[in-house]
Amino acid sequence: MFNEKSKATDFDFTPNLQKAYAEVFKLRVQSGRELLSKESIKNPFRVYVEDYADMVELINSENEAIYNKWSSREDERLELIEGLDEKSPYNRFLRAEIKLHWALIKIRFGHEVKAGYNVIQAYKLLEENQKLFPNFLPSLKSLGCLHVLIGSVPDKQRWIPKLLGLRGNIQLGMNELRLVAKDKVWGTEAKFCTTFIQAYVLKFDAKQNAEMLQFADSQSDNLNINMVATAISLKDNRTEQAVELLKKTPKDAAYLNFPIFELYKAETQLFKGNYPQAVTSYQNYLRIFKGQTFLKDTYYKLFVCNWLMGDDKKAKLYLSKINEGGSTVAESDKAAQKFYENFQKSKTLPNKTLMKLRLLFDGGYFEEAQQELITLTEKNFSTPKDQAEFNYRAGRIYQKLNQFDKAANYFERSVALTGTQDWSFAPNSALQLGYLQQQKGQKNKAKAYFEQAIAYKNHEYKTSVDNKARAALTEMGY
Structure with missing residues (x-):
């Protein structure tokens, strides 16, 4: 089956297959699989969409037995596509996509090293494809994501992607994703990736939030987009927004249960x-x-x-x-x-007062949190850790209420109280101080704070703090 002589017509993304892909992306997996059953098992786009469906089901269920049963499908599918027309830009593109699907699956099942190999192989395929077919837009969807992620690697770890031949650039990656966002077939997924990266790797502000809500409204039958918009709303202290999105969640039986x-x-x-x-x-x-x-x-x-x-x-x-x-x-x-x-x-x-402050802040109830703050000072807390947390929480609340100078004073105090401890309040405070200086146009001061945030080790939020600090430094041209 894998060695048949192939032609350019091997890569036929029929309207039915495009619909199947759209259904799976909306998380109507069974409907997508039914559409796929009408297509030839040798059609590489059927293979690709089936792989997409498998990824969705495995990541959602985390069923170890099914993972072990299906894991051989990765190599079988790659071999089938590789044996088709090499002159088609879809050959390397679809193989890279399958590599990335299985990278995400492997991460979910705790196989990070194997996932890393998949990412490297996918990157090489996409880079090669881009050189051979510079006007082929779909490659830029995943290449854009990889360029952003590699570009946000902290300075001290940059030798790793460099050694592996991986090139990253946040601005380039975001521009690539914006280009693909205009594409009729791949545009929705590219916008989805952009939204996710903006919220979890870069900065997410009111402008990006408005764009996300507009995107979710324009795709009201897409459970995938509703799910990520809800997750981002909760992460970004927008509980009431999350409640509204949950009311709009598509709920009929056609969707996979999450x-x-x-x-x-x-x-x-x-x-x-x-x-x-x-x-x-x-x-x-x-x-x-x-x-x-x-x-x-x-x-x-x-x-x-x-x-x-x-x-x-x-x-x-x-x-x-x-x-x-x-x-x-x-x-x-x-x-x-x-x-x-x-x-x-x-x-x-922990201190119950601090916990309640944190929950009010996390929920986006900043005015209520401020009312609690008015009655408190650092002296209400007996341990340096609680005092450091109080100052960080107060800083974040005043920052959200646009009282930036007041916020900065609290962040500075949190950093001082943390000292060399591995509490997360200091790196998070340094990150926010960097943002406050960046807002003022004080690039050198912002740079110093972002580098300070990255320098903290062994705290539980190191990945996200480092990613955001690195992204901010890149945005400023460092």
Whole structure:
């Protein structure tokens, strides 16, 4: 099957296959698979869309048995496509896409090194394709993502991609994604990638938020876009926006069931202070989801809810469960594990006032948080760690209320109190101080703060802090 003589007509992306791809991207996986069944099993676009569908199902379910059963499909599909017309730009493009699908799958199943090899191979295929077919737009979708991600690698680790021959540039990558965003077939996915990168790697401000909402409204039947918009809203302190997006979530049976929506519902209730309702949704997630991701974070949040409701016995039961299961791939799971380990060392629970301040801030309830702040000073807290956290939380709240000088004073104090400790408040404060100086046009001062943020080691938010600081430095031309 793999050695048949091939022709340019091998790569026929029929309207039916384009529809199947669109269905899978919307997370209507079964409908997509039904459309695929009408196409030849040798059509490389059928192979590609089937691979996409497999990726969606595996990442959603985290079913180890199915992963082991399906893992041989990667090489089979790559071999089939490689044996087709080499003169078509789709040959290398589709192989690179499949490599990237399996990179994401491998990361989810804890095989980071294997995933890294996939990314390197995909990058090489896409770069080669771009040289051979410079006007071929689809390659820029994934190449753009890779250019941004490689470009945001911190200075001290830049030798790694350089050694591997990987070239990164944030501005180039974003421009490439914007070009593909105009494409009729690949444009929606390119816009999706741009939104994701803007929120999780670069800076996400009111302009990007408005663009995201417009994008979600224009694709109201796309569960994938609704899901990422909800996740970003929660991450960006926009609980009420997340609530509205959850009301618009497409819900008919054609869509794959995603347990993560239970977590999103739980987060909105937690931030609003509706702890019993939050507990119900967190428990639903644990009941429905059979994988490992966000388990530690969910147990941590169940601890928080019960603790804030005054049920210390139940709270400590959930606290102990953090160490009993789940992975530490996601930053929130890493943070939950670190919280558990710190508790084991100190045997002291966090400060309830600080926890409530944090939840008000995380939910985007800045005015309410300010009302709490008015009654507090650093002296209300007895340990240096609590004092450092208080100053960081106060800084973030005043920053969101556009009281920038006041915010900067609190951030500086948090950095001073942290000293050489591995608490995350100082690197996060340094990052925000960098943004405040960047806003003022003080490039040298901003640079110093961003470099200071990157210099902190061993805190649970290192990946995201470093990525954002690196992206800001690149944006300023450093």
